[in-house]
Each structure stands twice: as C-alpha cells, then as structure tokens.
Amino acid sequence: MLMTRNYFGFIPGYALFWGVFVIALLLFAYRIRQLLQYMFLGQKETGYNSWGKWITTTFAYVFSQLCQLKNFRFKKDRAPLGHALMAWGFFVFVLFYFFFFILAEGFGLAGLEKTNFFYYFAWVMDFMAVLIIIGAGWGLIRRFIIRPARLKGGQTIEALIILLSVFTHPFAFLFNQATVIAMGEAPAGLGHTLLPPFSSWLSHLFTGSALTVIQNWHIAFFWTDWLTVLLVLVYIPYSRYLHVIASIFNGIFEPRLPKGALKPIDLEHAEFLGIPTIDKLTWKQNLDLYACVVCGNCQEQCPAYITGKPLNPKKVIQDLKQQLLKAGPELVKAKAKGEPAPQNINVTLAGKVILEDEIWACTTCGACDTTCPVWVKHIDKIVDLRRNLVEQSILPETAKATLQSIERRGHPWRGTTLNRTDWAKGMNIKTLAEDPKVDILYWVGCTEALDERGIKIAQSFAKLMQQAGVNFGILGTEESCCGDPARRLGDEMTYQAQAQKNIEVLKGYNVKKIVTGCPHCYNTIKNEYPQFEGNFEVIHHTELIGDLLKQGKIKIGKGDYGSITFHDPCYLGRHNDIYRQPREILKELTCTKMVEMEKNRKRAFCCGGGGGRLWLEERIGQRISENRIDQVIKTKAQLVATACPYCLQMFEDAIKTKQAQDTVKVKDIAELIAESSAK
Amino acid sequence: MNMIVCIKQVLDPEAPLSSFKIDPATNTMVPVTSVPFVISPFDEQAVEAALKIKDAKGGKITVISLGVNLLRDVVKKPLSLGADELILLEDPAFIGGDSWSTAYALAAAIKKVGQFDLIFCGRQAADSDSGQVGACIAEILGIPQVSVAKKVEAIDGKVKVDKVTTDGYEVVEVPTPALITVSNELGEVRFATFKGTMASKKKEPIIWKPADIGAEPAKIGAAGRRIKTRKLFQPVRDSKCEIIGGETDEDKAANLAKKLVEVKLI
Amino acid sequence: MADNKGVMIFVEVIDGKLTNIAQELLGAGRKLANDLSEELSALIVGSGVANIAPEAIAYGADKIYVVDAPLLKDYRTDAYVAVVEKVVKQVNPRILLLGQTTIGRDLAPRAACRLITGAILDCIALDIDTATKQLLITKPVYGGNARAVYSMETLPQVATVRAKAMTALVPDSSRKGQVVIVDAGLDPAAIKTNVLQKVVAETTGIKLEDASVVVTGGRGIGGPEGFKQLEELAKVLKGAVGATRPPCDAGWAPDTIQIGLTGKIVSPYVYIAVAVSGASQHMAGCSGSKNIIAINRDAEAAIFKEARFGVVGDWKKIIPAFEAKVKELQSK
Incomplete structure (x- = not known):
C-alpha cells in the first residue's frame, strides 16, 4: 500500500510527500547556505585535503565509529558505545529511507518492497530501531538524570530535542512497520516464516482490528515517521546535529600538518597576527566550530579545566561559534558591500569573547585535540588568540620577560648563572666548531644546559653516549633556543627568528642527524623547522638510549628503585606518539616493577609546563604539577620517571611543595640509565 | 613634541658572571659569543618614557646611539616600538670616550638635529654605570635636567617629572627644552609589535661621522677623555662561600653578625 | 690649575x-x-x-x-x-x-x-x-x-x-x-626648576627593589609566622623582606614580595637568604646582589655556591640569635 497513491481530501499523496520534503529541503538548504556564507568569511587555508582523506575519514573513522570508540573505556566512559549504536542506526536508517521512502514511495518504485532485499533490510532495521531506542534512552537518562561532570551545563533544550527525536523516531518507524505487517503486506507477504520480531510483535496490537482501522493507523504512523525524519533533517543545520555533516568534512579537510606542529604565519605578508576578530579565522577553523558537538571529551581531559582554571576547550569552541553566528549576518552584509564590519559586532576576540585567563591557562598539552571525536583543533585557536594578545603587548609580565630573554639572549632562562657549555666541563665533549665531523649532533636545549637541575640530564645522557662510543658533538654557545616557548606563547616573530638562526647554524655544519633530550626541542626541530626549510633527522634521547640498549652498547646493572611509573611528556607522547620506547627502557632496569598511572599514554595528564607555562605564574586553582604528583602517589610508585626537562622541573617543585620527598622522587630516563650503568 | 632619546648598546648585563672576561692589557671587557649585545636597560626605559608621551601627545622621537659595530637588530629596536628616526654616530673616532666626550658628541648631534623639546637618557649605562652622560649633555646644551625619573608628563611648554628620591619621590617641574634621565621605576617597557618590527626593517639609520656634526676631533672619543681607566678587574670572591662555624646554631649566628659588621656589610 | x-x-x-x-x-x-x-x-x-x-x-x-x-x-x-x-x-x-x-x-x-x-x-x-x-x-x-x-x-x-x-x-x-x-x-x-611636591612613599618599610638589605625566606620557613620573624630582622637591618615562590604560593607571604624569575628582580648590597635552596628560578631575581649570605640546614644547597658567607643550621635558632647580636653590635 503506497501512501503516495492515496488522496487526502483533494491533496494527492505524492504532492504531500514531495511538498513536505521540498519544504524541509529548502529550510535545510537555506540554513546550510547561511552557514557556508559565514564559514567562507574566513581566511584562506593552506595544506589540507587529500583524496585518501575522503576514504579514511568516512570509512575508517566515521562509519566504523572509531572517532567515538577511541574514547571508550569500559569502566570510565561507555558513552562512545551509545553514540556508535545511534550512529550506525542513523546510517542504516538513512539508507532505508532512501530506498523505501524516497525511491519506493516518492518515485513510485513500489517493486522494491516486494524483494528479499526489503525483507532482510526490515530485519536489520527492526533491531536497529531497538538499539537506537536503548542508546537514546540511555543518553537521556545519562544527560538529564545522571548528569556526569563531562556534560555539566549540557542539559539544554537543544540536547533534549535531539535526544527525544532520536528516541521517539524508532517508535514511529516500528509502528509503521507493525501496521504494514498487520495489513499482511511486505515483509509479511513475501513468504518468509520468520518476521522481524519487534515490529511483528507490535503488529499483534492490531490483531482483530478491521483493515480500514489498521490502514488508518498505518497512514498516521507513515506520516509521523516521514515527518519525524524531515524534522530531523531540518533540525540538523540549526542545531548541533550539524556535526553529522560538518564533522565528516572537518576530518576530510584536516590540515596536513604533523600533529605537534603549529601553522606558520607569513610574516612578510601578514596583515594581522593570530585571530583578532571572528572573521579572521580561516574557513577551516570555522568548520571546526560547526563540527563541535559539545560532547565535553576535551573538557574532561583538559588539565587546566580539571585543576580549576577558567579554561575549558569546549567553551572556547562554543564561544567562538556563538560569536560567528552572532556576527555572521552583519559580516556577510558588510562583505557584500565591500565595507569593514562594524566594530561593535565584530568585537575583539581575545579579552572579550575569550578571556585572557582562559587564553594563558593552556599548556598546549594536546589532550583536547587528541580526544576530540570530530577533528576539532583547540590549540591552534588558543595560540592564535595569544598571537593577537602578544601583538597588542598584552601578556603576563613573566611571559614578557621570557620572550625578551629569548629574543635577546637566545634562551628563556633569564638570570641563569650558567653558560651553555658549563654542564660539559671536564667531560671532553667537543663542539662542532672544534670538530664538525660527528655522526650525530646532541642538541642540548636551554633547560638541560642552563638550569641547575636540567644539566644533570645532559650530563647523564652525554655519559651514556660516550660509554656507547657514539661520535657526537654539541653546538655549545652557537646553540640558541629552539623557539618552542616563544611560538606557544604566541610570539611568532621571535620564534621564526630563532628557527631561522638555528637552521642557518645547523646547515652551516651540514648537520644531518640530531638527538635531543627535550621533547619540546624535538617537536620543534622535527615538526616545525621543515616549515622553514630545515629538514633534519631528529630523534629523542629515549629512542637513542633504547637502540643502544638493544645493540648492547650500554650495559645496565641491576637497579632497585622499587616500583616505577612513567609520566608521558605531552610533546613526546601525544604530539609525537612515542609511548613504547621509554617504557621498554624502564623495563630493562631489572628489579623494578612498572606501574601505570590511570592517565597514561595518549590520555596522560600534563605536568603543567608546556605551552610556555613553565615561565608563567600558576595562580588559579590547583597546580597542575601537584595534581599529577597526586596521581603518581596514588600508584604507590617510589619513583616517577619522565623524559622531559620541563616535566622534571615541574615535578621537582611539586614534590617539594607537597613535602613528598620521602614518598616519591622524579628522574629523567637518561639519569636512571646512567646511574644504573655506572654501577 | 620633538623628543630625542640617547641609547647605548652594551654587553648583556644579565649574562652570568663567569662569561665576562677582561683583557688586562687594555682594561676592557672582551666580548664573548655567549654574551649578546643589548640596549642598556635604563635606555629602554628612556625610550618607553618618550613613547608614553608620544602616545598621549603625539610627536616625533629621534633615537641617537654612538659606537662602532652597532648591531642593527639591537639598535633598531626603538624603531619597532614606535620611534621615528635613528641616528648612529658610528665611527672609530667616537669610541673609547668617557662620559664627557661621549656627551660632547651626542650634544653636537642633538644640535644638528635642531628641534627638540625633550631629551631622554637612561639613568646610567649598564656597562660603565657612570650615570653622567645625561647631565653633561644638558650642561653642554644649557638646558635644565631632571635625574632618575619614574614618570614624565609634558604640559604646555613644561615637563612635570616624578623624580625618584631615597624615601619616595619629588614632583619637579622644568620648562622645555629639558633633559630627563629615566630609571627602572618607570615600569615595564612595551613589547615590540609585529607591525612595528616589519616597519622598522624598512627604515635605515642615518649615519653621522664626526665631520657631519662639526665635532672637534680632540674632544670626542678616546681623545676627549678626561677620565683615565687605571685598571679593570673582577673582584675575587663569589664562588667561594665562607662558612661561619660555631658550637651551636646560636654561636654561629653571633659569629655571622660579628663577621658582617667586621666586613662592613651591616 | x-x-x-x-x-x-x-x-x-x-x-x-x-x-x-x-x-x-x-x-x-x-x-x-x-x-x-x-x-x-x-x-x-x-x-x-x-x-x-x-x-x-x-x-x-x-x-x-x-x-x-x-x-x-x-x-x-x-x-x-x-x-x-x-x-x-x-x-x-x-x-x-x-x-x-x-x-x-x-x-x-x-x-x-x-x-x-x-x-x-x-x-x-x-x-x-x-x-x-x-x-x-x-x-x-x-x-x-x-x-x-x-x-x-x-x-x-x-x-x-x-x-x-x-x-x-x-x-x-x-x-x-x-x-x-x-x-x-x-x-x-x-632658576627654572620648581619642586611642586615631595612624596614620601607609604610603605611601612623600605621598598623591596630599593632596599640595600633584603632578607628573603624560602620554602623552609614553613609558615606565615616565620615571615614575621624575618620582618623584625629586616627592620633591624633597615632592609626589606622578600620571599621565594613557594611561600607566596602557599600564602605565607604576599605575592608582591616574590623574588625570582616570575617575581621581582632585586640587587641589594646585602642579600640574606634564609632557608632558600637557591634554585635558578629564584636566583634569577637576586643574582645581582652584591653580597649573598645563606642560612640553610642543607650544606649541599645550591645557594651556598652563590653566597659569600654561609651558615649551616636551623634558621629558627639562628635568626633570633643573629638579630640579638646585630642589635647589640649596633648599639655600640
């Protein structure tokens, strides 16, 4: 029984079917056009899109729901499974409506419903509908009754409408099917004995009713079903349902950039720095805003948020989105007239839309970007906001002093009493100026060369290389800050000056391979120097130590440290995917037991020192480093090993402040191996 | 408001002590690669004082520096902050001077610039720490001076200065043209903006030689010195810590007090 | 002539x-x-x-x-x-x-x-x-x-x-x-110069940056009471009190007296570091001091490398005795 063949009074079913469909499509298209207009107010974007991305994003992440399931943890967070159920249901429903509503009903290809294809599809749909009901019902309960922290403030009307529509729609569908079955039509009339269980079970409700009554019920459920579908279609671009479209494109157009890298600014031609106003985001950054589904995964992972700072990555994205939607109409009008947008609407973002305390609280640890299921980038926006503040000379005093120190002295350690070669005194380490013929350059980094605690890492690592007979050299006084703190504090100018200076020196010595103990230097030289034609092979000291251990060039004795836990430095782990090597090295330290903190590897909790924060005050909330040390203490490990001089310093400080010196110690992996091999 | 700021390029005063090396033969500091050149910090404050007035009242800021091998990246800094012009007295004849011969050359250059309402100098250079060039320029030009300012306001042909004193400050007013030396109490200096830096890259400094400013060769640089450096040396101490002993902590404390009085630290 | x-x-x-x-x-x-x-x-x-x-x-x-x-x-x-x-x-x-x-x-x-x-x-x-x-x-x-x-x-x-x-x-x-x-x-x-006003700074003591004597307390001071003791000593020495970062973070001392990389930079004639370990972040703020005097229980503390005079011992015993002796010597 094709609904579209019926008449409703004088309105033909076809007209009604297509009429409401077209109205829905127009409403949909109107909003999409508007959103695209706002989006393309944005600046040009470089380095995105590859055909492979179309495939990997859609299949490997979206259809598989890996984008969600990557956050699934059985004990901690099962919501991703709920989402996957709904999403898979959604995909199957879309197909079903395409075949059996649009083609069969709309185009009158009624024969489609007379096939086994329909029969089997009906079976799938039957289960899907139930799964969706369970998924959405669970979602409703979780969001509005259980209210987990991640969804704090997420109890909005919008969320209610979305969840209710997802929840109620399968009922309409099931009843629609049930009435069909009750009328004896396909799938019932195809000769199969086993019918889709849920809808056929529901069809018993109509047993004994007159055919016309069932038909009327069917008419009601068919149109309810179709209208619900169209309502959802319309609601997609007007709500955060939008992510079902935007996130796929957001994945496809994800900039092709190494994970740890920030995008460079063409300083010669730039007319502004960072994102002063909403129209200065790139179109891809705008797409990020559309993609965000306010799931709160980033919020849940953010060390700044967790320790009570005003930063919440989710809120940053949402605030920017609200500003885009608010200013969008005026901006589009102004653009059409070729006029600048009115300033009272196109307001300064930094300080007005996103507050300074939010902007400076970020450690650029990357937990948000890593956990985000829809490829939203948070760090790039926060750094862009910093870039804008720096350009206006609005930055914390200590940040200013740090940046000035980098710019003038080539290091952030203002007031250090050490020279770059002091740590190497008496170790017979040559500089490239003395002998450029080395196999590998040891890039010491400012913190391992100029900080009292840091130099012990450099000394340990150099000793290990000497033991193993590695032919290495250092740059000594020719080394200058890699620029990481400058870039992440938003001072792109100082960063680029440092990068260019260093690349020139490195190229001058024809350096091919670099090893460094600092993940920040590592990330910067490896992932960001190529932006300025500095292409070097860069390895981290954990990689080299690991290799030397495997090759038997370093022998380590038995060291009894009790139990050890490893803290993943953000720029080694999340930003560069080095998780395995440090753990393998630690396992070599026999007699020791490795324990993991609850937050490890890609979910590791920051030490609080990244993003230039090592040089900033941390006045609001709990200190991030202390929170992390609490996590260490919880494992009962006597020692926390790390592989980053920033982490080391933050933890040394936190342990002292907590007066936990007798409970736990912090050491760099290089120090541990050097101590052990010396025994 | 036409303003002139005198700046000096010096070895980074914040470099670690161990990186300073003295050549005993010439009694001069030997530059080491690890110690960068910077603008003397008080001179940066002087630039800031001028910029603040430019912000409030508008005007033109001319920066003058003197020396040889002046690093453009260093001395052009004020241009990136908002100064308008940079004049370099860059000639071997200018260097090796004392406060007086340096002031003489700077005053000659200022006379050549001609129009000025305010001259700013740092209270002292971070290398020689002499603290006299400003007063000498003012004397040569015959204009009033105010030393060690923490706030400068220009009001109709006059300048009102908060001058740092031992127990607070004095508000002093002098008619312009006048010379002000500026102290760190002025507060943080601004940060170079990207736009300013880009603009400053395009600006080239004006170079003046002794003849350009009509300076008598006998009065500039080393030739014009009134002060002779007999010796430059690094005081020996620092790394060696003298541990004050005693039977009990109380004894140690008393011994420390005695020692500090003995060496006149308290 | x-x-x-x-x-x-x-x-x-x-x-x-x-x-x-x-x-x-x-x-x-x-x-x-x-x-x-x-x-x-x-x-x-x-x-x-x-x-x-x-x-x-x-x-x-x-x-x-x-x-x-x-x-x-x-x-x-x-x-x-x-x-x-x-x-x-x-x-x-x-x-x-x-x-x-x-x-x-x-x-x-x-x-x-x-x-x-x-x-x-x-x-x-x-x-x-x-x-x-x-x-x-x-x-x-x-x-x-x-x-x-x-x-x-x-x-x-x-x-x-x-x-x-x-x-x-x-x-x-x-x-x-x-x-x-x-x-x-x-x-x-x-005479063209006019003195309009003389302002004596309101601070009870001497401004930290201007003080020729600074008495600084570190983490080892352990609480706000300790800083009161240091203040007394500073008064006797006509100096000012400073602090390293941890005491400020802990609220034992006001943020305004923090000395170090993230605080004030001082270069007094005499710098008395009490229970200060001498971390480089702190030294950044005081390495310009002409004479550093270190009082610390840990003989290995980095501060002794920077100090001219040092006392190894418990500051709680040393400071009162030191203050008493200074007073005695001053009165002579």
Missing part, C-alpha cells in the same frame, strides 16, 4: 642634621687630606643650615663654607650647580667629594661638566696615588660584575661615594675650624 689644593666635601643636611653619608665623606676626606697634607673643607648649602658648621668640624673638617639662602631650601639642580661653581672657583680644591644620593648623582656630573673637569659616581674606594697626587677612584661597573679604578688629570677631581663605603670619624667637638659665609648670589629668574 696648579694652585688647586685641598679636599672639599659637599655636605648634605636633612632636617637640620648632618647626614650619615656626610659624616662618612668627612671621614674619608680627612684621610685623603692628611695623605696630601692639605686642608679638608666642607661646603654646606641650603636654607637655615649655618648651624651645622660646628658638627662638620667635629667630624673632621678644617674649614666650612656655608651658603645659606631661602632660595636653596629645596634641592634644585640649576641653583645648586651655580652655588657649587661659585664656591669651587673661589676655593679651588683639588678634590670635591659628594655622596651618591639623590642630590649627589644629579649635582656632581653637571657641576663637573661646568667646571670643565671629570667626575666618577658611586665610588666604593678612594686612594691617593702618591707619585702624581692624583685621586684613585674605585667603582663597581658592569652591574657589579667588575670593578674599575679611575683617575683624572683635570681639577678638581670630582667623585660621589656610595653610602656605607667609608667610615666616619668619631666626632670631636673640641676640634677647631673656620667658618666662611659665602653669598649665594643667585638670580631667582635664572
């Missing part, structure tokens, strides 16, 4: 009293005058200052020149330079010494310039080169990283001297000296 003789001290008077620095200068001048076998004179400038002359004589001066005029009530560069020029041209001293004070640092270079001679500011030692009778002037340069010894051929040789660098003589009221009153001869119209 050859007839320039004697040492002249520019004496500063505050609230009708000879300042400490003036006493110290007279002591140093006396010694130089003796070395040269010449006269020590003092120049007193101000309004209502004539009665100071006997005190200056008691501290070692042979001859006092008094320039007393209402116009000279406040220090104004133009007026004072004119007075110094007039007196120096009249007396022709070989050496003119001033204090490195608000007045001295302003007056000395300008007066020297006008007198066509040189000056050295902020000296810590003065000697006579017996061969040339020239003054050898030692002063810290490069922010305290080095010292220089200067001399000059031009006369008078002008120098300002840092407070506490010289020792005053024990005043001898039986000393005899001559007092010469000099007319200021100032034209009020020629």
Whole structure:
C-alpha cells in the first residue's frame, strides 16, 4: 500500500510527500547556505585535503565509529558505545529511507518492497530501531538524570530535542512497520516464516482490528515517521546535529600538518597576527566550530579545566561559534558591500569573547585535540588568540620577560648563572666548531644546559653516549633556543627568528642527524623547522638510549628503585606518539616493577609546563604539577620517571611543595640509565 | 613634541658572571659569543618614557646611539616600538670616550638635529654605570635636567617629572627644552609589535661621522677623555662561600653578625 | 690649575642634621687630606643650615663654607650647580667629594661638566696615588660584575661615594675650624626648576627593589609566622623582606614580595637568604646582589655556591640569635 497513491481530501499523496520534503529541503538548504556564507568569511587555508582523506575519514573513522570508540573505556566512559549504536542506526536508517521512502514511495518504485532485499533490510532495521531506542534512552537518562561532570551545563533544550527525536523516531518507524505487517503486506507477504520480531510483535496490537482501522493507523504512523525524519533533517543545520555533516568534512579537510606542529604565519605578508576578530579565522577553523558537538571529551581531559582554571576547550569552541553566528549576518552584509564590519559586532576576540585567563591557562598539552571525536583543533585557536594578545603587548609580565630573554639572549632562562657549555666541563665533549665531523649532533636545549637541575640530564645522557662510543658533538654557545616557548606563547616573530638562526647554524655544519633530550626541542626541530626549510633527522634521547640498549652498547646493572611509573611528556607522547620506547627502557632496569598511572599514554595528564607555562605564574586553582604528583602517589610508585626537562622541573617543585620527598622522587630516563650503568 | 632619546648598546648585563672576561692589557671587557649585545636597560626605559608621551601627545622621537659595530637588530629596536628616526654616530673616532666626550658628541648631534623639546637618557649605562652622560649633555646644551625619573608628563611648554628620591619621590617641574634621565621605576617597557618590527626593517639609520656634526676631533672619543681607566678587574670572591662555624646554631649566628659588621656589610 | 689644593666635601643636611653619608665623606676626606697634607673643607648649602658648621668640624673638617639662602631650601639642580661653581672657583680644591644620593648623582656630573673637569659616581674606594697626587677612584661597573679604578688629570677631581663605603670619624667637638659665609648670589629668574611636591612613599618599610638589605625566606620557613620573624630582622637591618615562590604560593607571604624569575628582580648590597635552596628560578631575581649570605640546614644547597658567607643550621635558632647580636653590635 503506497501512501503516495492515496488522496487526502483533494491533496494527492505524492504532492504531500514531495511538498513536505521540498519544504524541509529548502529550510535545510537555506540554513546550510547561511552557514557556508559565514564559514567562507574566513581566511584562506593552506595544506589540507587529500583524496585518501575522503576514504579514511568516512570509512575508517566515521562509519566504523572509531572517532567515538577511541574514547571508550569500559569502566570510565561507555558513552562512545551509545553514540556508535545511534550512529550506525542513523546510517542504516538513512539508507532505508532512501530506498523505501524516497525511491519506493516518492518515485513510485513500489517493486522494491516486494524483494528479499526489503525483507532482510526490515530485519536489520527492526533491531536497529531497538538499539537506537536503548542508546537514546540511555543518553537521556545519562544527560538529564545522571548528569556526569563531562556534560555539566549540557542539559539544554537543544540536547533534549535531539535526544527525544532520536528516541521517539524508532517508535514511529516500528509502528509503521507493525501496521504494514498487520495489513499482511511486505515483509509479511513475501513468504518468509520468520518476521522481524519487534515490529511483528507490535503488529499483534492490531490483531482483530478491521483493515480500514489498521490502514488508518498505518497512514498516521507513515506520516509521523516521514515527518519525524524531515524534522530531523531540518533540525540538523540549526542545531548541533550539524556535526553529522560538518564533522565528516572537518576530518576530510584536516590540515596536513604533523600533529605537534603549529601553522606558520607569513610574516612578510601578514596583515594581522593570530585571530583578532571572528572573521579572521580561516574557513577551516570555522568548520571546526560547526563540527563541535559539545560532547565535553576535551573538557574532561583538559588539565587546566580539571585543576580549576577558567579554561575549558569546549567553551572556547562554543564561544567562538556563538560569536560567528552572532556576527555572521552583519559580516556577510558588510562583505557584500565591500565595507569593514562594524566594530561593535565584530568585537575583539581575545579579552572579550575569550578571556585572557582562559587564553594563558593552556599548556598546549594536546589532550583536547587528541580526544576530540570530530577533528576539532583547540590549540591552534588558543595560540592564535595569544598571537593577537602578544601583538597588542598584552601578556603576563613573566611571559614578557621570557620572550625578551629569548629574543635577546637566545634562551628563556633569564638570570641563569650558567653558560651553555658549563654542564660539559671536564667531560671532553667537543663542539662542532672544534670538530664538525660527528655522526650525530646532541642538541642540548636551554633547560638541560642552563638550569641547575636540567644539566644533570645532559650530563647523564652525554655519559651514556660516550660509554656507547657514539661520535657526537654539541653546538655549545652557537646553540640558541629552539623557539618552542616563544611560538606557544604566541610570539611568532621571535620564534621564526630563532628557527631561522638555528637552521642557518645547523646547515652551516651540514648537520644531518640530531638527538635531543627535550621533547619540546624535538617537536620543534622535527615538526616545525621543515616549515622553514630545515629538514633534519631528529630523534629523542629515549629512542637513542633504547637502540643502544638493544645493540648492547650500554650495559645496565641491576637497579632497585622499587616500583616505577612513567609520566608521558605531552610533546613526546601525544604530539609525537612515542609511548613504547621509554617504557621498554624502564623495563630493562631489572628489579623494578612498572606501574601505570590511570592517565597514561595518549590520555596522560600534563605536568603543567608546556605551552610556555613553565615561565608563567600558576595562580588559579590547583597546580597542575601537584595534581599529577597526586596521581603518581596514588600508584604507590617510589619513583616517577619522565623524559622531559620541563616535566622534571615541574615535578621537582611539586614534590617539594607537597613535602613528598620521602614518598616519591622524579628522574629523567637518561639519569636512571646512567646511574644504573655506572654501577 | 620633538623628543630625542640617547641609547647605548652594551654587553648583556644579565649574562652570568663567569662569561665576562677582561683583557688586562687594555682594561676592557672582551666580548664573548655567549654574551649578546643589548640596549642598556635604563635606555629602554628612556625610550618607553618618550613613547608614553608620544602616545598621549603625539610627536616625533629621534633615537641617537654612538659606537662602532652597532648591531642593527639591537639598535633598531626603538624603531619597532614606535620611534621615528635613528641616528648612529658610528665611527672609530667616537669610541673609547668617557662620559664627557661621549656627551660632547651626542650634544653636537642633538644640535644638528635642531628641534627638540625633550631629551631622554637612561639613568646610567649598564656597562660603565657612570650615570653622567645625561647631565653633561644638558650642561653642554644649557638646558635644565631632571635625574632618575619614574614618570614624565609634558604640559604646555613644561615637563612635570616624578623624580625618584631615597624615601619616595619629588614632583619637579622644568620648562622645555629639558633633559630627563629615566630609571627602572618607570615600569615595564612595551613589547615590540609585529607591525612595528616589519616597519622598522624598512627604515635605515642615518649615519653621522664626526665631520657631519662639526665635532672637534680632540674632544670626542678616546681623545676627549678626561677620565683615565687605571685598571679593570673582577673582584675575587663569589664562588667561594665562607662558612661561619660555631658550637651551636646560636654561636654561629653571633659569629655571622660579628663577621658582617667586621666586613662592613651591616 | 696648579694652585688647586685641598679636599672639599659637599655636605648634605636633612632636617637640620648632618647626614650619615656626610659624616662618612668627612671621614674619608680627612684621610685623603692628611695623605696630601692639605686642608679638608666642607661646603654646606641650603636654607637655615649655618648651624651645622660646628658638627662638620667635629667630624673632621678644617674649614666650612656655608651658603645659606631661602632660595636653596629645596634641592634644585640649576641653583645648586651655580652655588657649587661659585664656591669651587673661589676655593679651588683639588678634590670635591659628594655622596651618591639623590642630590649627589644629579649635582656632581653637571657641576663637573661646568667646571670643565671629570667626575666618577658611586665610588666604593678612594686612594691617593702618591707619585702624581692624583685621586684613585674605585667603582663597581658592569652591574657589579667588575670593578674599575679611575683617575683624572683635570681639577678638581670630582667623585660621589656610595653610602656605607667609608667610615666616619668619631666626632670631636673640641676640634677647631673656620667658618666662611659665602653669598649665594643667585638670580631667582635664572632658576627654572620648581619642586611642586615631595612624596614620601607609604610603605611601612623600605621598598623591596630599593632596599640595600633584603632578607628573603624560602620554602623552609614553613609558615606565615616565620615571615614575621624575618620582618623584625629586616627592620633591624633597615632592609626589606622578600620571599621565594613557594611561600607566596602557599600564602605565607604576599605575592608582591616574590623574588625570582616570575617575581621581582632585586640587587641589594646585602642579600640574606634564609632557608632558600637557591634554585635558578629564584636566583634569577637576586643574582645581582652584591653580597649573598645563606642560612640553610642543607650544606649541599645550591645557594651556598652563590653566597659569600654561609651558615649551616636551623634558621629558627639562628635568626633570633643573629638579630640579638646585630642589635647589640649596633648599639655600640
């Protein structure tokens, strides 16, 4: 029984079917056009899109729901499974409506419903509908009754409408099917004995009713079903349902950039720095805003948020989105007239839309970007906001002093009493100026060369290389800050000056391979120097130590440290995917037991020192480093090993402040191996 | 408001002590690669004082520096902050001077610039720490001076200065043209903006030689010195810590007090 | 020029009293005058200052020149330079010494310039080169990283001297000296400087950045009570209290007194670090200090590397005993 063949009074079913469909499509298209207009107010974007991305994003992440399931943890967070159920249901429903509503009903290809294809599809749909009901019902309960922290403030009307529509729609569908079955039509009339269980079970409700009554019920459920579908279609671009479209494109157009890298600014031609106003985001950054589904995964992972700072990555994205939607109409009008947008609407973002305390609280640890299921980038926006503040000379005093120190002295350690070669005194380490013929350059980094605690890492690592007979050299006084703190504090100018200076020196010595103990230097030289034609092979000291251990060039004795836990430095782990090597090295330290903190590897909790924060005050909330040390203490490990001089310093400080010196110690992996091999 | 700021390029005063090396033969500091050149910090404050007035009242800021091998990246800094012009007295004849011969050359250059309402100098250079060039320029030009300012306001042909004193400050007013030396109490200096830096890259400094400013060769640089450096040396101490002993902590404390009085630290 | 003789001290008077620095200068001048076998004179400038002359004589001066005029009530560069020029041209001293004070640092270079001679500011030692009778002037340069010894051929040789660098003589009221009153001869119209207001800083103690003595407490202080103790000590030493970051973070001390990379930068003459480990972030804020004194229980603490004097022990016992001893010595 094709609904579209019926008449409703004088309105033909076809007209009604297509009429409401077209109205829905127009409403949909109107909003999409508007959103695209706002989006393309944005600046040009470089380095995105590859055909492979179309495939990997859609299949490997979206259809598989890996984008969600990557956050699934059985004990901690099962919501991703709920989402996957709904999403898979959604995909199957879309197909079903395409075949059996649009083609069969709309185009009158009624024969489609007379096939086994329909029969089997009906079976799938039957289960899907139930799964969706369970998924959405669970979602409703979780969001509005259980209210987990991640969804704090997420109890909005919008969320209610979305969840209710997802929840109620399968009922309409099931009843629609049930009435069909009750009328004896396909799938019932195809000769199969086993019918889709849920809808056929529901069809018993109509047993004994007159055919016309069932038909009327069917008419009601068919149109309810179709209208619900169209309502959802319309609601997609007007709500955060939008992510079902935007996130796929957001994945496809994800900039092709190494994970740890920030995008460079063409300083010669730039007319502004960072994102002063909403129209200065790139179109891809705008797409990020559309993609965000306010799931709160980033919020849940953010060390700044967790320790009570005003930063919440989710809120940053949402605030920017609200500003885009608010200013969008005026901006589009102004653009059409070729006029600048009115300033009272196109307001300064930094300080007005996103507050300074939010902007400076970020450690650029990357937990948000890593956990985000829809490829939203948070760090790039926060750094862009910093870039804008720096350009206006609005930055914390200590940040200013740090940046000035980098710019003038080539290091952030203002007031250090050490020279770059002091740590190497008496170790017979040559500089490239003395002998450029080395196999590998040891890039010491400012913190391992100029900080009292840091130099012990450099000394340990150099000793290990000497033991193993590695032919290495250092740059000594020719080394200058890699620029990481400058870039992440938003001072792109100082960063680029440092990068260019260093690349020139490195190229001058024809350096091919670099090893460094600092993940920040590592990330910067490896992932960001190529932006300025500095292409070097860069390895981290954990990689080299690991290799030397495997090759038997370093022998380590038995060291009894009790139990050890490893803290993943953000720029080694999340930003560069080095998780395995440090753990393998630690396992070599026999007699020791490795324990993991609850937050490890890609979910590791920051030490609080990244993003230039090592040089900033941390006045609001709990200190991030202390929170992390609490996590260490919880494992009962006597020692926390790390592989980053920033982490080391933050933890040394936190342990002292907590007066936990007798409970736990912090050491760099290089120090541990050097101590052990010396025994 | 036409303003002139005198700046000096010096070895980074914040470099670690161990990186300073003295050549005993010439009694001069030997530059080491690890110690960068910077603008003397008080001179940066002087630039800031001028910029603040430019912000409030508008005007033109001319920066003058003197020396040889002046690093453009260093001395052009004020241009990136908002100064308008940079004049370099860059000639071997200018260097090796004392406060007086340096002031003489700077005053000659200022006379050549001609129009000025305010001259700013740092209270002292971070290398020689002499603290006299400003007063000498003012004397040569015959204009009033105010030393060690923490706030400068220009009001109709006059300048009102908060001058740092031992127990607070004095508000002093002098008619312009006048010379002000500026102290760190002025507060943080601004940060170079990207736009300013880009603009400053395009600006080239004006170079003046002794003849350009009509300076008598006998009065500039080393030739014009009134002060002779007999010796430059690094005081020996620092790394060696003298541990004050005693039977009990109380004894140690008393011994420390005695020692500090003995060496006149308290 | 050859007839320039004697040492002249520019004496500063505050609230009708000879300042400490003036006493110290007279002591140093006396010694130089003796070395040269010449006269020590003092120049007193101000309004209502004539009665100071006997005190200056008691501290070692042979001859006092008094320039007393209402116009000279406040220090104004133009007026004072004119007075110094007039007196120096009249007396022709070989050496003119001033204090490195608000007045001295302003007056000395300008007066020297006008007198066509040189000056050295902020000296810590003065000697006579017996061969040339020239003054050898030692002063810290490069922010305290080095010292220089200067001399000059031009006369008078002008120098300002840092407070506490010289020792005053024990005043001898039986000393005899001559007092010469000099007319200021100032034209009020020629004085262009106006002092509108004098503001004494509100701070109860001395401003941290300006203090010549700083007593800093570290993490080992353990609580706000400890800082009260340090404050008492600072008061006795006429200094200010500082703190490293942890005590500020913990709220034991106000943020405004944090010294270090992320706080204030100080370079006092004496820096007493109590229970401070000496982490580089902290040293960033105080490495310019001329003399660091470390008190720490841990003999291995990095602070001892930076210190000139150190005491290994418990600050809770050391500080009260130290304060008591200092008070005792001060009262002598």
